[in-house]
Amino acid sequence: MISILIAASVGLLVSILLTPYLIRVFARQGFGQEIREEGPEGHRSKRGTPTMGGVAIIVAMVVGYFTAHLLRLALSEGSGPSASGLVVLYLAVGLGAVGFLDDFIKIRKQRNLGLNKTSKLVGQLVVAVTFAILAINFADENGLTPASLQLSYVRDLALITFPVPVFIVFCYLLISAWSNAVNFTDGLDGLAGGAAAMVLGTYVVISFWQARLSCTPTPQDACYHVRDPLDLAVVAAAATGACIGFLWWNAAPAKIFMGDTGSLALGGLVAGLSVTTRTELLAIVIGGLFVVEMVSVVVQIAVFRTTRRRLFRMAPFHHHFELAGWAETTVIIRFWLLAGICCMFGLGLFYSEQLSFVGG
Numbered sequence: 001m002i003s004i005l006i007a008a009s010v011g012l013l014v015s016i017l018l019t020p021y022l023i024r025v026f027a028r029q030g031f032g033q034e035i036r037e038e039g040p041e042g043h044r045s046k047r048g049t050p051t052m053g054g055v056a057i058i059v060a061m062v063v064g065y066f067t068a069h070l071l072r073l074a075l076s077e078g079s080g081p082s083a084s085g086l087v088v089l090y091l092a093v094g095l096g097a098v099g100f101l102d103d104f105i106k107i108r109k110q111r112n113l114g115l116n117k118t119s120k121l122v123g124q125l126v127v128a129v130t131f132a133i134l135a136i137n138f139a140d141e142n143g144l145t146p147a148s149l150q151l152s153y154v155r156d157l158a159l160i161t162f163p164v165p166v167f168i169v170f171c172y173l174l175i176s177a178w179s180n181a182v183n184f185t186d187g188l189d190g191l192a193g194g195a196a197a198m199v200l201g202t203y204v205v206i207s208f209w210q211a212r213l214s215c216t217p218t219p220q221d222a223c224y225h226v227r228d229p230l231d232l233a234v235v236a237a238a239a240t241g242a243c244i245g246f247l248w249w250n251a252a253p254a255k256i257f258m259g260d261t262g263s264l265a266l267g268g269l270v271a272g273l274s275v276t277t278r279t280e281l282l283a284i285v286i287g288g289l290f291v292v293e294m295v296s297v298v299v300q301i302a303v304f305r306t307t308r309r310r311l312f313r314m315a316p317f318h319h320h321f322e323l324a325g326w327a328e329t330t331v332i333i334r335f336w337l338l339a340g341i342c343c344m345f346g347l348g349l350f351y352s353e354q355l356s357f358v359g360g
Contacts (some may be wrong), residue, residue, distance in 0.1 A: 003230070004070040004204060007238035011064030015245025023249065023256045026050035031107050049254060051101040052103045054262020057193075057242045058096045065089065072200030080304070081230035083138035084146040087131060094127035095179050095268035099260030102245040109261050124176050127268070132171035134274060136318045138162065138267035142216050144227040147171075152278035154353040155224060171271075174280065178287070179267030181294035186263040189252035191318065191332050195339035196266040197243035199287050200236045202343040203273045206350055211279060213354075222354055224278070232276055239269055263288035285349060288342030289335060293317065 027050050027143045069081050070077035102120060108323070135147035149167050150156040162170055210229035213222065226232075258266075270290070273282035284291055293316045300315035312320040321331045 001208075002236040003072055003234050004208065006071055007064040007068040008204075008233045008241035009064075009065045011060045011238040011241030012245040013060075013241075015056050015060035015242040016248050017245075018059060019053060019246055019249045019256060022053060022056055023050050026052060026256070049257055051107070051257040051259040052100060052248065052261045053246060053256040053258070054096060054099060054258040054265055057239070057246050057258060057262050058093055058265050060242035060245060061235075061239045062089065062093065064241055065235055068234050068238070083134075083140075083233040084228035084276045085231040087134045087138075087146050088232065088235050088269065088276055090134070091127060091131040091175065091268045091272040092265045094130070095124065095175070096261050096265030098123035099125065099183075099262070099264035101345055102264075103259040103261050121176070123188055124179060124264075125172055125289060126171040128175040129168055131175065131272065132168040135171070136167065144216070144225060146227050146273045148225075148278060151280060153281040155278050156349055158262075171275065173270040174275070175268060177294065178271035178274075178283075178290070179264045181287070182267035182270065183260060183288035183351075184197045184297055185290050185293045185318070186258060186314055188318055188322075188328055188332050188335075189254035190247050190250045190267065192263055193243050193247045193250050193258060194332070194336050195287075195289050196270075197240050197247065198238040198336075198339050198343045199270055199290075200243065200266075200273075202286050202347055203236040203277065204233050204240060205347060205350060206279065207273075207277055209350075209354075226276070226278055229277065232273060236269075236273060239266070279350070282346055282349060286343055286346035288345075289339040292338075296320075340352040 016244045031050055031052060057230065065085065066081070073080060093211075101123070132147070136145050136149065147167075148156050149162050149164065150158065151160040151162070151170075182192055182196065185195060186356045207226075207229045210226045211223040211233065213220065213224055214229060215223035215225050246258065246262070250258060270283060270287055274280045279286075296312060296317035297315045300310060300312055300317075303309065313323040314320055318331050318335060322328060
């Protein structure tokens, strides 16, 4: 529990102190955001706001995680970083690097398009495939690896086991979906950062609960077969603190945007935590806001290509409400409420499964 608190505190402190420094540096270098011409009129005033603020989130998360471990080692109370924690961090940092390249190209070319679709997908593919391969290795003394070849809801579903090649493809699709879902959500000041903080905070609770009811070293009723759940809670806590610290500067009116650097990294975190905590299907509920935002884009494209008409005024659909006359802060707060409801509902499903298992 102490490690979780240290990781969250350090992540928050580093993020809230580093972000204003990045604002000054990026502003001096002219690293300003380009705005979509077809976007809401009110967004034109945001042109030139420093972007790539996701660097602060990534740095704060990594520093928070390793600081927690260093302090525990100094007190002789820890065994160092775990395989599960490191592979999830690798996924987040790797996708953040892809996003950084995308943001940097946007800035250099002074347009709202960075890496082309092929380059971006290849970058995500390399990181996702490497993560998948690493995650099914590094078995502990009980034979548990960071990821399982079985599809999971609250725990592994024994009826669905993937062959290794299929699991790698599944991981790629999952990681690509989550990273792009968070990226689509990152269109209003603080929307993605606030929602991500809630989702990651939910995973702190889930991972900590799994650690308290771990099947190792002593199996018990309704225990969880998860490798390093407590360390995954530390990762999630460091990322939660980093998001909240960044949100101090990113909330409306934003002084900096996270850019693809932050949104792809946060999407990777959600995907990585869902795989390593064995909650891939439950994550759809917990991250429901991100899912709906992505679905709105897919549906908009499908409807337009088949009927040549638009279902929403603009997709992702948070822009639909802006164009309908809602104030930006109204959209943000109401979407935060939806994100919170999804997280609470997901936690309820997680706990109810535990209760039904005990009752059975």
